[in-house]
Amino acid sequence: MRHAVRHARRLRRDALALGLVPPDERAVSDALVDIGRAAFGEGAGIVRLALRPGPGGDRRARLAAQTRAIGAEARAWRAITWPEAHPGAADAAGAKREGVAFYGRARDGAQRAGVDDALLASAEGLLVEGARTSVFVAVRGALLTPPVARGAVAGIAREIVLETVREAREEDVPMVALAGPSEVVLVNAVRGAVRLAWLDGRPLAAGSEPSWTTRLDDLLRSDPPAPAAPTR
Secondary structure, eight states: OTTHHHHHHHHHHHHHHTTOBOOOHHHHHHHHHHHHHHHHTTSOOEEEEEEEOOGGGOOBOEEEEEEEOOOOOOSEEEEEEOSSOOOOOOSSTTOOOSOOHHHHHHHHHHHHHTOSEEEEEOTTSBEEEESSSEEEEEETTEEEEOOGGGTOOOOHHHHHHHHHOTTEEEOOOBGGGGGSSOOEEEEETTTEEEEEEEETTEEOOOOSSSOHHHHHHHHHHTOOOOOOOOOO
């Protein structure tokens, strides 16, 4: 199960940030592996785990799981710019939450437009993230991703890139920068890295060879080990 330890650690971190009492990290990691094997055997598929509060206001988090097959998708994606401004960071900055209506509207809008994702920007015109992905932009030798403080989800693929790639860092990226000669790479833990080839019907730069997209996809599919958890 790719990134199982990181998924378990992220679920625990987000649950604590949201005031829930999470299960043991090892139990979550084992559940991911067991559910994946039961659903897909040695094949590939997607397991989504969520932590939810118990009944009657019980803050002890309960595991909920969904599985589905991985559908084929292109290695170069098309996106739209979503017209609603990103709501910004919530109380638990970086946490991934279920059922956020803003993301649902943006994903539905991308589907209606016949594209793969919707890019989300702040009211000031700064890139925040994709509705399905984290975004990295190659600018003058650096690989920039919007700060979590802008409201971006601290996704697992984003975490791996920031930990591993020397040129990667958090920095504000104006949306207008995407129309320049920069390569734009969309990442998530399931799909790896894909190049954003079209935005709002206009082609974007392809990048150099080997492209950042290729490098990041190779990195994410290699499943680099998570760093040791901090000791108490």
